[in-house]
Amino acid sequence: MAVYTKVNDQTLNAFLATYDVGEATSFKGIAEGVENSNYLLETTKSRFILTLYEKRANPEDLPYFLNMMEHLAGGGIPSPLPIHDKSGKALQTLAGRPACLISFLSGVSVHHPSENQCAALGAMLADMHKVGQSFDESRPNDLSLEGWKELATKTDARADEVKQGLAAEIRAELAALEAAWPTGLPSGTIHADLFPDNVLFTGDTITGVIDFYFGCTDMLAYDIAVCINSWCFDEDHQFLPGHAKRLIEMYDAHRSLTPGEIQALPLLCRGAALRFLLTRLYDWLNPVEGAVVNPKNPLDYLKRLKFHQQIGDAAQYVV
């Protein structure tokens, strides 16, 4: 949540001269995203976000993410639009970092989404998946089974520092998921990290979807599972069935779920819970020196995992 790379007015003005976006009238570093440096830029013509990709971003993946955003924005999804310079390039180098100027989206992210906001999310997610079907690039999901195994191995020795027995619980869950992980479900371009932080609202209307830097090709229903985990539990980690019902129903109204997807939902939800449990556990055990952001509690997602484990039938999500 900080600006890591400083961009001064001279560097900025030289950069903007290669675009047809007008001249800077305001330029402020914003505390958005944990991994990159972001500036809110206002010019004589419009408003933009300038992102400098810091070392945790793999530069080889950046064209995929930018092309994905551009494809989705072109299909009517309120995703940021990467801006091209006068020579047609979107991905640049600025202050020694890969960088991109993207369109600004208004709206405010919600801390406690309402049922209506979950309904809007479901509709938008289904639309995003439909538009994504014509995106012809692909990227494997680094944080699916193989990635979880790697994180489980890296955290195994110390997981019990966080909670007695956690390492064994993770191993058992990973074995169960590996044995039963669905195949053959409709697949395509997914966001894979669609937390409330990454959706901007004006009232109950979605005005922005941001942070596509986990975007990848995977089962579409996995995105729903991520949303159920992150949108449909309250602060005490209690499941909110009304929220899940509206989310799933509106998704289904915009893109019909197949019987296989519905059946797989509890398992996909377990997988998504394990994914955030593992990444949070890793970050908890390996805090970044000097980081301003406090690592998030991994056990929030152990609670969700246990909830999903006792779901026998997807219908229980929409009671």
Next chain:
Amino acid sequence: MAVYTKVNDQTLNAFLATYDVGEATSFKGIAEGVENSNYLLETTKSRFILTLYEKRANPEDLPYFLNMMEHLAGGGIPSPLPIHDKSGKALQTLAGRPACLISFLSGVSVHHPSENQCAALGAMLADMHKVGQSFDESRPNDLSLEGWKELATKTDARADEVKQGLAAEIRAELAALEAAWPTGLPSGTIHADLFPDNVLFTGDTITGVIDFYFGCTDMLAYDIAVCINSWCFDEDHQFLPGHAKRLIEMYDAHRSLTPGEIQALPLLCRGAALRFLLTRLYDWLNPVEGAVVNPKNPLDYLKRLKFHQQIGDAAQYVV
């Protein structure tokens, strides 16, 4: 350079309901100021900065700072204007912190000010001092002689870790300044920290002056001395006489300097250089755990101090 206190949408909306400023359409934490949490807020009516004052700010001083900004803005200085809620209050409590909503100012701060920008600064500073004359509150300058003595004492034992002989240089300079520090010069409300970071430009026009949290009552010419130190040296810490000349001349054109002020300028410049040398030295020796901002090199101001020590006559600043 970070947001320390998070404000979620519910807290924000409840807060905004006490104002007549419209509803939030965008809300982003900005990486501005080292000591407070700042958000850029856009509403259906206008744009604002929401500041939450963190623990380094003395809550007792906040009414002074806000009243100073309001007085200056009312007198035509492009200072942020504290916004009053429906009951007339500007200083609030939000998320357990003192907080204030202030008007947004456009413009971009310049890294290497030009001579024309120094001229604009001189004119604005003189106007600010004139408008400040009718501000009827006062606050002592914590970072004048007495404050420097305190910092010198606190850093004395370890100053030589930064540079051999530094502690003795500081002691000698402090003694010299104490013996000769001017009295009886025109005094009033000063900014006291008017670095290029704190001035927003559109081209060569000043559109904003920010960060009044060192504002106090002291000799007006001390503000000029701070500006000479922070605006009139290049990256290699070489004095830029053309910059100083335009700054001083334009100040004088808007508010005539007295002979005593002109004569005292070299000494005031030494004092201002010592002030930033000492605060930077203290921060260098006492880094804040987990801070994202790297402490600034105190020796940049030792170089400036040595430059001012060899100035015999203020006329040398404007050759």
